[in-house]
Amino acid sequence: MTQWKHKHLLGLQDLTAEDIELVLDTARSFKEVSSRDIKKVPALRGKTVVMLFFEPSTRTRISFELAAKRLSADTLNIAVSVSSTTKGETLLDTARNIEAMNVDLMVVRHGTSGSPFILAQGLKCSVVNAGDGCREHPTQALLDLFTLKEKFGRIKGLRVGIVGDILHSRVARSNIWGLTKLGAKVTVCGPATLMPRGIEAMGVEVCYDIRKLIKNSDALITLRLQKERQQDKFLPSLREYGRLFGINREKLAEGSSDLIVMHPGPTNRGVELSAEVADGKQSVILDQVTNGVAVRMAVLYLVLGTKPGTEG
Amino acid sequence: MGLLIKNAMIVNADKIWDKPQDILCEAGKIAKIAASIPTGDHQVIDAKGKKVLPGLIDIHVHLRQPGCEDKETIETGSKAAAKGGFTTIMCMPNTTPVIDNAMVVEFIRREAQRVGLVNVHPIGAITKGQNDQELTDMAELKSAGCLALSDDGKSVLNSRLFRLAMEYAKMLDILLIEHCQDPCLSAGGVMNEGEASTLLGLKGDPGIAETVIVARDIEIALYLNARVHLAHMSLKRSVDLIRAAKAQGIQVTAEACPHHFTLTDADVKSFDTSMKVSPPLRAQEDVEAIKQGLADGTIDCIVTDHAPHTKEDKEVGFDGAPFGLTGLETSLGLTITELVKPGVITLSQMVERMSAAPARIVGLGGKGQIKEGKDADLTIIDPDKKWTVTKEGFVSKSVNSPFIGRTLSGRVEYTVCGGKIVYAPVA
Ligand SMILES: [Zn+2]
Ligand SMILES: [Zn+2]
Numbered sequence: 001m002t003q004w005k006h007k008h009l010l011g012l013q014d015l016t017a018e019d020i021e022l023v024l025d026t027a028r029s030f031k032e033v034s035s036r037d038i039k040k041v042p043a044l045r046g047k048t049v050v051m052l053f054f055e056p057s058t059r060t061r062i063s064f065e066l067a068a069k070r071l072s073a074d075t076l077n078i079a080v081s082v083s084s085t086t087k088g089e090t091l092l093d094t095a096r097n098i099e100a101m102n103v104d105l106m107v108v109r110h111g112t113s114g115s116p117f118i119l120a121q122g123l124k125c126s127v128v129n130a131g132d133g134c135r136e137h138p139t140q141a142l143l144d145l146f147t148l149k150e151k152f153g154r155i156k157g158l159r160v161g162i163v164g165d166i167l168h169s170r171v172a173r174s175n176i177w178g179l180t181k182l183g184a185k186v187t188v189c190g191p192a193t194l195m196p197r198g199i200e201a202m203g204v205e206v207c208y209d210i211r212k213l214i215k216n217s218d219a220l221i222t223l224r225l226q227k228e229r230q231q232d233k234f235l236p237s238l239r240e241y242g243r244l245f246g247i248n249r250e251k252l253a254e255g256s257s258d259l260i261v262m263h264p265g266p267t268n269r270g271v272e273l274s275a276e277v278a279d280g281k282q283s284v285i286l287d288q289v290t291n292g293v294a295v296r297m298a299v300l301y302l303v304l305g306t307k308p309g310t311e312g
Numbered sequence: 313m314g315l316l317i318k319n320a321m322i323v324n325a326d327k328i329w330d331k332p333q334d335i336l337c338e339a340g341k342i343a344k345i346a347a348s349i350p351t352g353d354h355q356v357i358d359a360k361g362k363k364v365l366p367g368l369i370d371i372h373v374h375l376r377q378p379g380c381e382d383k384e385t386i387e388t389g390s391k392a393a394a395k396g397g398f399t400t401i402m403c404m405p406n407t408t409p410v411i412d413n414a415m416v417v418e419f420i421r422r423e424a425q426r427v428g429l430v431n432v433h434p435i436g437a438i439t440k441g442q443n444d445q446e447l448t449d450m451a452e453l454k455s456a457g458c459l460a461l462s463d464d465g466k467s468v469l470n471s472r473l474f475r476l477a478m479e480y481a482k483m484l485d486i487l488l489i490e491h492c493q494d495p496c497l498s499a500g501g502v503m504n505e506g507e508a509s510t511l512l513g514l515k516g517d518p519g520i521a522e523t524v525i526v527a528r529d530i531e532i533a534l535y536l537n538a539r540v541h542l543a544h545m546s547l548k549r550s551v552d553l554i555r556a557a558k559a560q561g562i563q564v565t566a567e568a569c570p571h572h573f574t575l576t577d578a579d580v581k582s583f584d585t586s587m588k589v590s591p592p593l594r595a596q597e598d599v600e601a602i603k604q605g606l607a608d609g610t611i612d613c614i615v616t617d618h619a620p621h622t623k624e625d626k627e628v629g630f631d632g633a634p635f636g637l638t639g640l641e642t643s644l645g646l647t648i649t650e651l652v653k654p655g656v657i658t659l660s661q662m663v664e665r666m667s668a669a670p671a672r673i674v675g676l677g678g679k680g681q682i683k684e685g686k687d688a689d690l691t692i693i694d695p696d697k698k699w700t701v702t703k704e705g706f707v708s709k710s711v712n713s714p715f716i717g718r719t720l721s722g723r724v725e726y727t728v729c730g731g732k733i734v735y736a737p738v739a
Contacts, residue, residue: 013511090624090627091629115629117582132513134513135512173511196509197505198507201507201511
């Protein structure tokens with residue numbers, strides 16, 4: 001079995017297929033822990049995990065916090081509003097002040113791409129990226145991979161469509177890295193104005209026809225559409241977005257009945273997904289939430305289990 | 313008593329002397345060039361084995377004073393210029409307050425004289441407060457000493473206003489320098505829009521933000537038979553447009569920066585905020601095109617766009633960090649390493665791009681050439697000397713350089729400005 005050799009988890013771009021498989025295998029055993037009566041193991045007793053969130057995200061934070069607690073770690077929540085960071089106080093200053101309280105790991109969410117990378121270079125503790133700008137959201141992708149593997153028994157050869165605002169999506173990027181490394185065929189689909197230039201370089205195909213995508217996919221990862229995108233003029237209207245790229249029962253009927261629909265949540269019902277699809281039997285949205293805790297337990301466990309000083 | 317430079321291998325833009333000469337500088341001028349000049353009571357620099365160039369001229373730097381003295385001052389900027397081999401620099405008006413009236417121009421000139429190292433020429437703004445609304449009193453700025461006007465930091469976006477500025481500047485014979493970037497198109501981008509920005513998840517600034525302004529300005533210059541100078545060209549397409557315009561006799565000149573012929577957007581992968589510049593680092597084909605443009609003269613001169621920022625300002629993550637890198641102290645080394653050594657341009661062509669052409673473009677008749685009667689501004693270099701850029705080595709007040717750790721060929725040995733040594737190596 002492969003060994004985990006990373007001090008941080010900054011993104012899936014930096015991981016090998018073996019690294020990813022190791023996380024998924026580890027998560028499987030932790031999922032079993034979560035189904036027990038006493039949902040706690042002593043793996044990280046005495047360790048302190050800080051949730052450093054520069055951008056609010058209740059779902060991700062709670063999932064990480066629960067994961068840390070089930071591993072018996074002490075947790076601390078720090079929410080920093082970026083606007084309150086005064087001039088002269090750099091990102092690194094803020095983090096170093098927290099690190100000085102002898103913490104072992106920081107789970108970082110930041111609106112600027114690359115922030116966890118900068119922190120990992122300047123801190124002694126481990127850093128886990130909980131989403132940075134439009135770059136990566138590795139644990140979300142890992143839980144998506146876990147869910148896919150649970151449903152299909154494999155990733156290799158799966159045809160996965162990622163639908164929505166690819167331009168601004170860290171979930172899309174992390175999933176593309178992870179899925180392609182594990183041998184899935186990825187197609188991205190969304191409005192041309194929200195399709196980043198040069199995305200094909202990541203090894204994906206681009207498609208603008210959701211019906212065609214549905215016919216040719218085993219799974220769809222739908223992305224949350226930020227309502228501001230309409231104000232930014234990326235879209236004529238949310239209604240038109242829904243018509244072209246939203247998934248409803250009628251469109252879904254054109255695909256395989258085994259096709260599964262995923263979403264990182266929270267959904268804009270009636271925009272990305274109709275309510276009947278979100279709650280329907282092809283939706284695995286709640287499984288994703290459950291699996292999120294197991295995957296994050298695996299990540300915290302692996303990252304903190306390594307000896308300090310090893311390669312990031 | 314003057315300054316005598318012995319054994320000088322003189323490199324001018326039009327000619328490299330084949331035998332070493334002695335150069336005597338007196339009263340701020342080059343008094344005499346001859347095979348041998350008696351030492352007398354002159355101060356002597358032995359330039360044996362070195363090259364002596366006309367003092368380098370950078371027509372695009374930011375000195376931050378007045379207003380942001382924590383980033384740079386006229387004094388620290390002058391020191392950095394002297395260390396980099398520059399004897400004349402022109403500073404951009406995006407200070408606080410903006411250089412849009414004679415008083416600020418005079419303040420800068422007085423302060424530069426007090427520092428007394430290199431020639432500092434303030435560039436006035438094109439519009440009052442650089443706010444794209446009303447033209448500045450251009451004649452007043454010119455008589456206060458401005459050789460050029462620019463709203464650098466942004467384009468004059470109002471096309472009618474820029475047309476009027478060009479007409480008025482033509483009447484006064486003052487140069488307009490345009491920062492080419494349509495902010496609606498760049499839309500808050502922090503790096504070049506392309507594969508790299510997609511992978512890094514950073515907001516992209518598309519090349520068309522630059523080229524639509526380049527094309528517009530060329531059209532206005534043609535229509536008015538007026539001239540315009542385009543700042544920091546970063547794209548292959550810009551070079552193509554300028555080349556075509558020049559072939560039609562349109563009065564357009566252009567400049568490029570060392571970082572745009574050295575780095576690409578792929579280098580941003582480390583999220584080093586000193587890689588965050590405006591215009592952004594582009595793709596490899598753009599780098600090649602800038603080199604080509606400098607080789608064939610489509611791009612007239614090399615400037616640094618020296619843009620100092622404090623560590624605190626830069627250490628805030630890539631999106632939040634200000635644009636700009638410091639360039640005065642690495643420009644010559646990068647030019648020799650990236651262009652001269654690989655044979656893209658010759659040493660004479662480097663002198664053309666870094667001294668003769670900028671002197672001509674802004675109208676500094678006494679500079680840009682080593683010749684009797686010209687100003688005694690000289691840069692003595694060892695083009696083969698290798699040195700490593702270090703954080704500690706900078707004399708600029710800010711050290712936001714992406715080149716720290718790089719080994720460069722070509723070092724400045726002495727800088728002489730107005731016949732006075734303003735930079736010499738520490739013993
Ligand atoms: Zn500029
Ligand atoms: Zn500038």
